[in-house]
Amino acid sequence: MTATLRLSSDWLGLAILTLGGAIFLSVLRPDFLSSYNIFVLLDAIALSTMIALGQLAVIALGQTNLSLGSIGGLVGVAFAGAMQAGGVAPWLAVLLGLALGLACGLINGLLTARAGISAFVITLATLAAYKGVNLGLTQAQPLYDIPAVVKAVGTASISGPVPVLLIPAAIAVVFVWCLFDRIPLGRQILAVGANQHAARLAGISVSRAVIATHALSGLLAGAAGMMAVARLQVGQPTIGDDWLIPSFTAPVIGGAILSGGYVSVAGAVWGVALVVLITQALVLFQVDPYYVQFLLGLLILAAVGVNRFRSKRQTKAV
Amino acid sequence: MSPALDLSEITKSFPGVKALRGVSLRLDPGSIHALLGENGAGKSTLIKIITGAQSPEGGEICVSGKPVCFANPLQAIEAGIGVVHQERNLIPRFSVGENILLDRIASASLRPINYSAVHDEATHWLRLLELDIDPRRLVSELNVATAQMIEIARALSQQSRILLMDEPTASLTLSETQALFRMLRRLRDQGVAILFVSHKLEEILELCDAVTVLRDGGNACLSRPLAGMSRSDIVSLMIGRAEPIPDLGRNQRTDLPVTLSLASVATLGGHRDIDLDLRSGEIVGLYGLVGAGRSELARAIIGLDRITHGEIRIDGAPVSIGSPREALHRFGIGYVSEDRKQEGVILSHGVLANVGSTVWSRLRGWFGFLRDATVIRLVAPVLSALEVKASSLDQLVENLSGGNQQKVSLAKWLAAGTRVLIVDEPTVGIDVKTKAYFHQLLHKLAREGRAVLVISSDMPELITLSDRIAVMDHYRLVGKFENSGDYGEMSHAIMAYIHAAPPTASLKSQNSAANAAAT
Amino acid sequence: MRGFMLAISGNFRSTIGAAVRSRIGLPFVSLAALALLFFVSSAIAADANSTKVAIVAGGPHPYFASWPQAGKDAARDFHLGAADYKVPQSWSLSQQNDLIESLASQGYNAFLVFPGDPAGSRNVVGELVDQGMPVIALAGCLQDPSKAAFCFATDTEHSAYLGAKELIKAMGGKGRIAHFTGFLTDPGTALRINGVKQAVAETNGSVELVQTIADIDAPEPAQDKINAFLATQGKQVEGIIATAWIPATVAATALRKIGDKRIHMIGLNDDPIILEGIKDGYVTGTMLQNPYGQAYIGSYALGKLMSGCKVKTDAPWLKTPQTTHFVDSGTAYVGASDLANYQDKMQGVTKDILASFQQKYLDCP
Amino acid sequence: MLEGLPPAQGSDATETQYENAGRLGGKLGRFLLSSEFGLLLLVVLAFAGFWLSTRGFSSPFNQFGLSRSAAVNILISLSMMSVIVSGGLDLSIGAIGVCASILAGWLMEACRWPAPASVAVGLALGGLLGFANGQIIVRTGMHSFVVTLATMSVFFGGMIILTTAKPFDSLPDDFSLPAQQHLFGAVSPLLVYSVLIACMMAYLYRLTAIGRDMLAVGANARAALLSGISASRAVTLCHAMAGILAAVAGVMLSMRNGAAIPSMAGNLGQDWLLPAFLGPVLGGASLSGGRVSVLGAVLGAVLISVINNGLLLLHVGAFWLQFFLGMLLLGAVMIDKARMRVFASGDRR
Secondary structure (H helix, E strand, C coil): CHHHHHHHHHHHHHHHHHHHHHHHHHHHCHHHHCHHHHHHHHHHHHHHHHHHHHHHHHHHCCCCCCCHHHHHHHHHHHHHHHHHCCCCCHHHHHHHHHHHHHHHHHHHHHHHHHHCCCHHHHHHHHHHHHHHHHHHHHCCCCECCCCHHHHHHHHCEEECCEECCHHHHHHHHHHHHHHHHHCHHHHHHHHHHHCHHHHHHCCCCHHHHHHHHHHHHHHHHHHHHHHHHHHHCCECCCCCCCCHHHHHHHHHHCCCCCCCCCCCHHHHHHHHHHHHHHHHHHHHCCCCHHHHHHHHHHHHHHHHHHHHHHHHHHHHHC | CCCCEEEEEEEEEECCEEEEEEEEEEECCCCEEEEEECCCCCHHHHHHHHCCCCCCCEEEEEECCEEECCCCHHHHHHCCEEEECCCCCCCCCCEHHHHHCHHHHHHCCCCCCCHHHHHHHHHHHHHHCCCCCCCCCEHHHCCHHHHHHHHHHHHHHCCCCEEEEECCCCCCCHHHHHHHHHHHHHHHHCCCEEEEECCCHHHHHHHCCEEEEEECCEEEEEEEECCCCCHHHHHHHHHCCCCCCCCCCCCCCCCCCEEEEEEEEEECCCCCCEEEEEECCCEEEEECCCCCCHHHHHHHHCCCCCEEEEEEEECCEEECCCCHHHHHHCCCEEEECCCHHHHHCCCCCEHHHHHHCCCHHHHCCHHHECCHHHHHHHHHHHHHHHCCCCCCCCCEHHHCCHHHHHHHHHHHHHHCCCCEEEEECCCCCCCHHHHHHHHHHHHHHHHCCCEEEEEECCHHHHHHHCCEEEEEECCEEEEEEECCCCHHHHHHHHHHHHHCCCCHHHHHHHHHHHHHHHC | CHHHHHHCCCCCHHHHHHHHCCCCCHHHHHHHHHHHHHHCCCCCCCCCCCCEEEEECCCCCHHHHHHHHHHHHHHHHCCCCEEEEECCCCCCHHHHHHHHHHHHHHCCCEEEECCCCCCCCHHHHHHHHHCCCCEEEECCCCCCCCCCCCEEECCHHHHHHHHHHHHHHHCCCCEEEEEECCCCCCHHHHHHHHHHHHHHHCCCCCEEEEEEECCCCCHHHHHHHHHHHHHHHHHHCCEEEECCHHHHHHHHHHHHHHCCCCCEEEEECCCHHHHHHHHHCCCCEEEECCHHHHHHHHHHHHHHHHCCCEECCCCCCECCCCCCCEEECCCEEEEHHHHHHHHHHHHHHHHHHHHHHHHHHEECC | CCCCCCCCCCCCHHHHHHHCCCCCCHHHHHHHHCHHHHHHHHHHHHHHHHHHHCCCCCCHHHHHHHHHHHHHHHHHHHHHHHHHCCCCCCCCHHHHHHHHHHHHHHHHHCCCCCHHHHHHHHHHHHHHHHHHHHHHHHHHCCCHHHHHHHHHHHHHHHHHHHHCCCCECCCCHHHHHHHHCCECCCECHHHHHHHHHHHHHHHHHHHEHHHHHHHHHHHCHHHHHHCCCCHHHHHHHHHHHHHHHHHHHHHHHHHHHCCECCCCCCHHHHHHHHHHHHHHHHCCCCCCCCCCCHHHHHHHHHHHHHHHHHHHHCCCCHHHHHHHHHHHHHHHHHHHHHHHHHHHCCCCC
16 A cells, blocks of 8 residues: 555646646647547557657666667657558568567667667667668658558557557557566666666676666667558658757656666656647647747746645655 | 585685685574684685585585585575675665665576565565565665665575575664574574674674684684673684783873864754864764765765865864865865775775775875885885784775775775874774774874774773764764773663654754755 | 879778678677778769769758759760768768768869858858859858858748739638748748748738748648647637748648638748648648759759859849848749649740840850 | 774775776776767777768768867757756756747847847846746646646746747847858867857766756765765756756857747657757766766767758758668667777776
8 A cells, every 4th residue: 555655746746737737728729538539649649658668778777778769750750661662561560660670779789788888879879870770771752662561550549539659659558567566587776777786786687787778778679660650641850859858858757767676667657648748739729830949838837847746745754 | 404604614715815724613493503714714715605606625515414516506595505794795776675685586598577476475584584675676776775685585585494694784773683692593493594694792792592603714712602701701712812902992082182173063964053163183983874874974075975064174274075086185174985885995996096096186296106115115114013914005995904904994084194084984894803992092092193083883992992982863963972992881871862853853954944944 | 182182082982892792790780880881982983073962951851852953964065073962970060061071072063052041051151162163152142241252042932922922812812811930940941931921921911911820841840730729729720821841841741631721821932732732722832942952953053153153242232131142032922823833934034044144144255 | 084083994805896997997998988989989889981972971061060060069969968957857848949039039130239238138038937947846746747848838938928939130240150150161169169068067067066966966865965065956956957057058059040930849849859968968977967968968969960961961861860860879889888898807896
């Protein structure tokens, strides 16, 4: 019982903030609760969640993956290209895409673990390398011939307002949550993130944890890249260019510690929901486009601040 | 019967230094074996080799008669060697149970952890240590002493035939230490071989059966029975000659001017009615168990916690101290933290940058201009007086021995010319010889006219050093008296004050009342 | 200066093949790459008498897709030394400036430049012209005063205005519309907003511009904002005009997703998504530009300038808010009925401009 | 003051352990081990390689362009470095740089202020915005990553609101003059300014009290606090300094462009982040704070500029450039690592 209470304290404030905001919006704008809008919200949440999880895994380790968006873009165009130029069946292309994402992540992990250079520097370099391969292959031209099945997946809903793309996101959330909650590998990653020395003394293979984490991050980034293709209906080489900052925003709002050792999957998901909600609110209230960026910054600052203030008070009460 | 652990002629060298030049050790099942040696004698290297963190260059390790070779810590654990390390090796955001069984999680990979089984098993090991802790609690919620016990529970859980304990009692209270000893004796009776490393010779004499002493990377003695050995025998083995027994003498003049005085001080942290005078030229010892609020009082004095009631006076004038910066530069108060590595020194910086940190702002010239030469002129005499051993002034502090690190953390306050020195646990983790040196040093500093407050849980140290002793319990001063220098008499007096303290419950409510009043 | 650069011509091409196949341990891969790079050399034949045109894009963008071919065609048709398409790695003014400087170092001597920024590109263009290399601003203009010979581009404000007009016509002259456009930091965005506003203003209130959504040139934000708009306010509008490439495709996709043919939409360019939307009735029409013609005629004009022609001062220049030396590269509205032959339409426009170009704008010896 | 103290009976073992630190011995050995030396080697290598293998690299025209972009890169690197010192980072430097140059541009264009005064006010704004970052971080205790992530949007958004993204492009000629002059025919005066600023930074960290305070706080804030150093003041100053340096970089960029343009550092100023981190990190700064090298950051920035410039001159296919840039970066750090191993073998401490 105490455990659940403690767990919920990570994201309870965020949940209240997000749900409160949603209620506020739906009172002011009845359209907000329309089936299509909920679909749109969930659709946006699905992709952002995948991106956030890709970074969250690496944050758990106390590292960063700057090449996240670059992997997403590369996998996205490779996925589209395999189907367009190679005539590969969509399901096979998905597997190939996941494998490519995994491979990119593995390269990051291997270089970080074996060369003993900070992941920040390694992924900064691979960011350029993967993006270069992407541009070199596509010549910066989008790939248009996306099979109808893939396009359908990008727009279809399971039932009512629940988009199909929520399925991979949900699977990823459950998987990552399980991983960091109860799978030994995930706990090992957290242990390495919290105290590498102690983890090594307890017999945890630090390099294995590092490699596994980066591979997972690459896998999730690759999945996100393919989701983006399905959503956009085009194999855009620019996919992933803007992922870096949002990928950090949600986990950090959700309470993850950047130095490693602690992440909250639920917190990150609520963080994603909050950012999506803020974005939509700014559209809904027809905010002057010139003010959008400014307000978004203030609101993020406020959300993080409120969450922090609340958790501070809570620890004091204990 | 073959020994549980048999090391013969182990050698290991690091670039520039031969750490071990043929060390042997024989650990029999069913015995508690002390491993002693001064800092730098090669003890920690030997421990690293036994636990698989480093591999030896020469010599042989046998476990239960079979030669082994560890490539990593996991292999040592699997060979039945459980370890309690000196530094804390717990994962703060993990539960107690998970920490206890961490090595099992380390060897698994994908099958989900069954937490109820983990916690059940953890409960078993906690019971064995007479600890009543919910294994589901997070380690980050525990105090240092309990965390230490969790590490011991972890070593137990490995059901090792060989248990290596590196300074396990450093942060334990008297009663916790006793519980630990009871448990260790029980394990010994079950046939476990225990290797016990400690600087506290009294504990060694009380607990252990045999002793191996290291000196300068070699054996000063090999697995010698402790029966019949005295404290001074051990010390002379460690340092190669008889221990100098200092009698520093006591200064009990009451006519010295009062430098720092606390008058019915209460703090936001929960201290109440603290009255304490610190005279120029004397050492006041502040004794208390871990968690009694001693370090917290020191922090309140230098402005890190709010004073909610009463006043602090310097030379009789009431003052308000807002930050350590003010404490140092306006009032000349320095605080040597108990947490040397985290707060006392900057490990990744050089000696000069560490010692100079208190004087930069005083020495700077136009536009903040500051030359090394200026700093060195002030700092060098202090460093040489303290005999800090470093290859150069730029040598990184992390590469210094513990004793030298402590000298650096003290030197910066001497360089700053502080009049009031608060020294928190001055000799934790420092070997016997250097300890004696520090005692003489502190004594000397006081006699030069400084007011020194020594905070320590080490009773012999306090009785050696202090002119007067104050006892703190539960954030209150429960007794103040002159130190006669007689160990038996004084330790009795101290314990009497602690046990006469009001019961915990009523005090807690007072504390919360104080908090409420403060907010 | 120019002679100096042209005089240097290394040719190490033969060594490439051997070096490519070297496979060494991981840390050395990059070393190998470095070595390889040093031995790869210029593939451009040096010919001191010819014009070497660099066609410099602003960054990777589908709009420029036809420029490489246009350059090749122009080089062949007008006997230029080269007319090569060059593109910076990303949309960044600094990268484009670096690229242009580097191209000048490599011996290109005439430039068609899509200005990364109307004001920010002036200095680098000025430096080129000062060294005797003519520059034409292509597909976008420099802010006057600049040293570019002239600007050859689509009139964005006018195009947005015409698009809005078409939209209003399709809506029957009344209703409410929304406008989706690109990065706010792109000065063209303000012009497009103006163009749409002007068309709306001319209806005297029977058409209302409900909302302008900007800063959506990247796919994800475009998705999020456009979908959010359609979901919550879609019912309140009858028309949408998109004046940037990504918002146009995203909006077309979104309309197809909702299956809503009630909302009229005008897009931009001939992106396949837009064309298909027009075919299937989700998109009303699109405002076409003439990228091929821009690069083709631009290269032709540079060849003329290099062979001694001068820009006429009294030519029939158009005036835009940015420059007084503007030549319209042509714009056309493509609706459902024009789908089959819209490319012929554009080629016709190109031919027309080319036929009278020298006589209209240049003084040749 | 401690005369007469009985000498500690120290064993000499600990002392000898530290004396023969390096086989190469002395300062030369330490320099050969330093990442500065490795970088210098790489810069020379890349420079020589491009000089020999491409045409145009050696031309004065190209060298001038290279020196100009190196000048800006150096300042961006130094700006980030001054925050990395404190163990934090600043994602908003691009936004600050743009804001500062826009303010200077506005003063020159709309208010007809003379260039020097406008630039001074622009730099002051940079300092002020950095100061605001620092204060928010110190007062709320939030991580600098989160704070500057948000202020990046706030600063940039605020600037967009005020300017509606319009550039200031009729600036006085004397403003952009420094970006057009040639020293020795091939060097931009901007590079001289950058090197001068780098020297001032080196002076700050080596020879002033506040510079040492910053390093101490970055390495161990608690220890520094207890030593009477005001940690919050040091952190705030680090951020303010980063703001000023970013502003200088922004002003230089607008000198080069001849206009103050909102988009010159990309959306939200994000284009600067890559060079900003690369320079200091290649130069051996520790991202956890407390250790910096001004020379290293400068060399790192120069290396990136040289590689960027040289790659453009090689015909590797426009879109593969970025791939090779990534590979070269990987190569650079790997070579550096290998060099450390070679030189350190046998005399590691």
